[in-house]
Amino acid sequence: MAPRETLFRLICCTVYIVSSASVNSNIGVNWGSQASNPLNPDIVLRMLKDNGISKLKLFDADQWTLDTFSATGIEIMVGIPNDQLSSISKNYGHAKDWVKENVTKYAREGGIKMK
C-alpha cells in the first residue's frame, strides 16, 4: 500500500473515531416490547450503558421497564400504545390517569429523565 494511501486511511479512521465519540451522547434507541421473545429490561439497560447510549424511546409504559430505568440517568420517551390512543384521546380523565401513573409517578428526584 502506498504511504499516501495509508496516511489517508489513518486520517479517515481518526475522524470517524473523533466524530463518533462526540455524537455518542446524542444516540438513542427505539425499543418496542411487542416481541415473541421480549427482552429483560436489565439486559437492555446493560446494553445501552455498554454502548454509551443515553436515550431510549419506548412504545408503551411498562412498569417493570420504567422501574428498571429509574435513577439510571438514561433519558426516556414513553409512548401511548396504539390500542389505547382512541380511548385516551376521547376521555380527558383517562388521559390524566395515564399521565399520572406512567409519567408523573417517575418524574421525581431519583426517578426517570422523561422526555
Ligand SMILES: *[C@@H]1O[C@H](CO)[C@@H](O)[C@H](O)[C@H]1NC(C)=O
Ligand atoms: C399506563 O400505561 C400502561 C401501558 O401503556 C397501561 O397499560 C396502563 O393502563 C396505563 N395506566 C393508566 C392509569 O392508564
